[in-house]
Amino acid sequence: MTTRFGRRSILQMGGGLLAASALLPRYAFAQAKTINYWHTFTSQSEQAGLDAVRALFTAAHPDITVIPENIPNPEFMAKITAAVVANTRPSVTMVSSERFQDLRAMGALTDITDRVSGWERRGDFDDSRFASITDDGKVYGVPAFTFVDWIYYRKDWFEEAGIAVPTTLAELHDAAVKLTDPAKGRYGFGLRGGPGGQNPVINMMEAFGSPVLHADGTIGLDRDKAIEGVTFYASLLKDGAAPPSAPNDGFRQIIEGFQTGQTAMIYHHTGSYQDIASKLKPGVEFGTMAIPAGPVTRVARLAYAYNTITKPEDADAAWEWIKFWGEPDAAVAFLEKTGYFPASTVAAQDQRIVGNPMYAAAAETLGFGIPQPSFPGAAGWAESTVLPAFQRVLIGDATPEQAVDEMIAGLAEASQ
Amino acid sequence: MAQTRSSSKLLWDVVAYVIMIGLAIICVFPIIWTFLTSIKVDEDIVTREMVYFPTRFTFDNYVKLWFQSSYPTLVANSLIVTGLTVLICLLTGAIASYSFSRFNFPGRTQLMLGYLVVRMFPAVLMIIPLFIVMRQVGLLDSTVGLAIAYTSFLLPLFVWMLKGFFDSAPKELESAARIDGSTRIGAMLRIVVPIARNGLVATCVFVAIAAWNEYLFALMLTTSQGSRTWPVGLQLMVGEFQLPWGMLAAGGMISILPVVILFAIVQRVMVAGITAGAVKG
């Protein structure tokens, strides 16, 4: 029963193969394309959200296969750096706004200004959405979703103590002190002094009048105002309103402290809403408030996650994928799984957002929120100078003056 | 006198038991605790009241991990990388170690130190250049490439450790074989290697464990699921946002399992070998 190939049939086959191979490259380009996608999603809900978007994308573009690779935040910069240096880039990379300047400066990102301006959904997005992915007039990515800074608070405790929701940082401090009761194991404010705690510190300094990045593009801290900001923020621990573990508390610790009823308020963003709501009753046990105003200005960040093209060879298929995130269907599917805010203004009008009172604080923040300061070296300075310096204040190893001097010196080093 | 000696021996035996049992508890407690955590429901982990003996159990964490982590692929990769690393070390390192142990030649001390020096260059900085080399020769993101990279710091460990075992094998038997007309390589293969067999096994186990546990190189030199190893897979799952403690604990338990099995198998050989070595003394 073996099949015998005659000379003739082999020739025919060979001819067929030749013809096919002549046609194949073009077909392969148009018909079957594989792109790999580096993202920083890790949690269960994020994975589910990504799967939902991919399923919709596959239905719309059966010719393009997306292979996701999850690269969590702590390892992200190291891996993307290595990939850029050795030119083994992924086709598409998810980039958070504070990393944009470093990656652009490294030459990792592809200029997609023309594609974006010709995009039929460009009008769905407010211009400001592209601000933190634009440099020198060139656009390098499409916003996928956004994290809006806000504060989770124990509604029941506030009501029990008869305290109004704070609107200024001074009121926040007072409320935190009042709600602290070490006998009950309760602390007013779940201060994040460990990994990731640098951003609130920078925000506090700005709220007290010392932004890092100024409107004219210059970089620098106003020493006196920065000291005020640091002094204020550290006073939450000094006055006993934050748990003693604050200097090493990271994301997990502040969330767990809040979930288990050990802290009355935590400073985070919309991304952790599902985590909190899985343990405490929304609207009953906990509420959300917009970040209170500082003495000089009100600072809450809108952190956009962008999809960027990191491998120019794959640009056509990659563009299909990154713009797909702007489709209302995809954005809402993602929101349903994760609770993350869509970047598209059209999608943000969805009833599931507008109709949910818990999201009111985020909607309010969209009005005054500002992007994170972004310049080459910003993320590194924040993480390896600001955070340790602030920790030294928390543990009593340095005065706010010394810490701010350290930050100023580090800033000079990073931007020299 | 005999009596005091036996009573003193008894005393020391008791001391030995106290030390061994105490250490065993300290060593095993974290593992037991991790296991308990892995089968607790989340409410019993994230709680204000410590739950020592859970009344509710769940294997969800394992199930989720199995389906979400592509565990089988990750473990298979880890096994392949570990196996290749041991093989390379064995083939190239055993003879080098023998040479250092048996011959006194000009430059020996310097060369031995040279092997150590190799281990000293901080991995943090070797990674980028290594990444570039691996890419040039097409070994990036492959198990072979990773195994070769591991060799760079495990081979010296292998050579140095094995030298100790070769040193303690008596040279007399070898000299006798040489007098009987055996070549050097004959003496090495027929006499020394069998005697140092247990040392070989022990050294291989060390290298295997180090390769299995390695994290930094594996993280940087692999990019896809196809060659990613288990510790990297686990750490990538932990990420920054909420890998629930229960799943993390389950991941920990799963990563210990193959190692414990390997060790249980090898341990008998090791003990047998060590005893045989003791007979000689």
Place this chain on the structure above:
Amino acid sequence: MSRALYTAAPPRTVWESINPLRMIGELSETRYWMYLLLLPSALLITAVVLYPTLYGFQMSFREMRLNRPDVGTDWVFFKHYIRMVNDPIFWLSLRNTAIWVTSSIALEFLIGLTAALALNRNLPGTKLLAVLILLPYFLPNVVAGHMWGLMLDPRLGVINDLLMRVGLLDGYKAWFADPKTAMAAAIIVESWHSFPFFTLLIMAGLKGIPADLYKAADIDGAGPLAQLRLITLPMLKTIIAAAVILRVIGLVNSPDLLLILTSGGPGRSTQVLSLYAFQMAYKDFNFGYAGALSVVMFVLLMGFAWIYVRLSKVNED
């Protein structure tokens, strides 16, 4: 006829002379044999390590900031080294590295030796206990770090709870938030993880000590401690020396455990050199300075190994 010719020809001896086994046997009698044995491993190490090492060295003399293409990649000679001298974080990291390495080694060696001596008495049940005691070494750093992270967690950690029950603590203690305890806690975790390395090597070494020596010492009336000092430790010298060097290198070079437990915090109280270099390279993207830090680590290690080998006379027969 031709057939007969073929059989009559002398292929055998030719074949024998190119017999690979025989060739190796003959080769093994030459005076270069010891070098030939070293060749494969030396070649491999050269290929995998030499280029990266040289690359790393030259990086330390250049400006190399990945996120600042505008500053270029010029040679800056000793700029990074000069900066290091004036960098308080470098000196702090150096001090912390010294504390981290010496304390961990001391603790690991003491526990490792004690465990090995106890296990070496071969009492009933030793086999099982040995497996349990050696187990921590088998765990990946990543897993060990997270396990202890959970146990030492201020809120959910079992250690705080146990200590409070026993009455040693009044309230929960945040081990990694207090600079006084952060380093100590990290050293304990590290020692827990790595002391079996010493135990295993010392156990193997103990088996090689002739029992006659102890019998003779018994007759001379030397007590157990005297025997330890006069027989056991001197006989284990080579193995202990090798183990110490390998552990020192491992402790100096690998930032993984501290990266998971503290990331150098709080307030740099657990910042060590390897961590500083890692952060400099992959967070600040300053490969030049990170390279210089690595070169200094390397030189320090080399100096240590050289002095240590000299002092412990490992290479004396």
